[in-house]
Amino acid sequence: MRFTVAIDGPAAAGKGTIGRAVAAKFGFGHLDTGLLYRAVGARMLAGEKAEDAARGLTPEDLGDPDALRTPDVAQAASKVAVIPQVRSHLLDFQRAFANRSGGAVLDGRDIGTVICPRAEVKLFVTASAEVRAQRRMDELAGRGLAANFAEVLADVKARDARDADRATAPMVAADDALVLDTSDMSIDEAVAAAVAAVEARKGA
Numbered sequence: 001m002r003f004t005v006a007i008d009g010p011a012a013a014g015k016g017t018i019g020r021a022v023a024a025k026f027g028f029g030h031l032d033t034g035l036l037y038r039a040v041g042a043r044m045l046a047g048e049k050a051e052d053a054a055r056g057l058t059p060e061d062l063g064d065p066d067a068l069r070t071p072d073v074a075q076a077a078s079k080v081a082v083i084p085q086v087r088s089h090l091l092d093f094q095r096a097f098a099n100r101s102g103g104a105v106l107d108g109r110d111i112g113t114v115i116c117p118r119a120e121v122k123l124f125v126t127a128s129a130e131v132r133a134q135r136r137m138d139e140l141a142g143r144g145l146a147a148n149f150a151e152v153l154a155d156v157k158a159r160d161a162r163d164a165d166r167a168t169a170p171m172v173a174a175d176d177a178l179v180l181d182t183s184d185m186s187i188d189e190a191v192a193a194a195v196a197a198v199e200a201r202k203g204a
């Protein structure tokens with residue numbers, strides 16, 4: 001069975017948490033596509049040309065996800081993500097994952113629009129920039145990383161602007177996506193809404 005759930009949205013909106021919960025609930029695989037861009041960004045910070053890094057990306061580059069989930073790597077990721085050749089090197093891997101049998105959840109920025117335009121379920125998860133910055137602060141604190149709210153908010157806003165304004169695969173809700181504004185929702189409520197959307201489509 002092929003069944004794809006596409007989850008897009010701006011930085012720190014909770015896509016990963018929702019994606020993991022939906023995947024666990026239905027026994028689907030989950031791919032955080034942001035990690036691919038973060039891994040390319042990390043290799044660029046280490047001195048490699050972004051395009052070469054994307055072409056040569058290996059599973060080992062994703063071996064330590066927490067090392068990639070830092071503000072510096074996030075900024076580098078959104079810079080390499082504007083390069084069309086970087087995006088095209090990462091396309092086949094993402095599409096192959098989406099088509100795996102047993103179902104797949106992918107979260108990112110262009111899953112419902114470019115990677116999987118025929119996904120069975122499309123969600124666009126968002127929240128105010130302030131709420132998202134606070135969630136990222138909490139996540140960093142949970143990993144023992146100190147952060148400054150104003151800096152985290154500025155990072156979130158800078159990446160949103162770069163992601164939404166780029167020419168190739170900009171971040172935008174697909175016409176047929178269900179938009180979930182989670183500003184006033186708990187994570188459990190947001191997960192419940194996403195699960196309900198999948199159940200509605202599976203039963204259809």
Ligand code: CDP
Nearest residue numbers: 011012033034037077078081108109110159
């Ligand atoms: O976790 P967070 O929402 O902060 O970011 P992420 O999903 O890990 O993505 C990091 C960066 O990768 C984003 O700011 C985008 O520039 C880029 N990205 C993208 O362009 N397309 C995707 N499908 C996923 C991420």
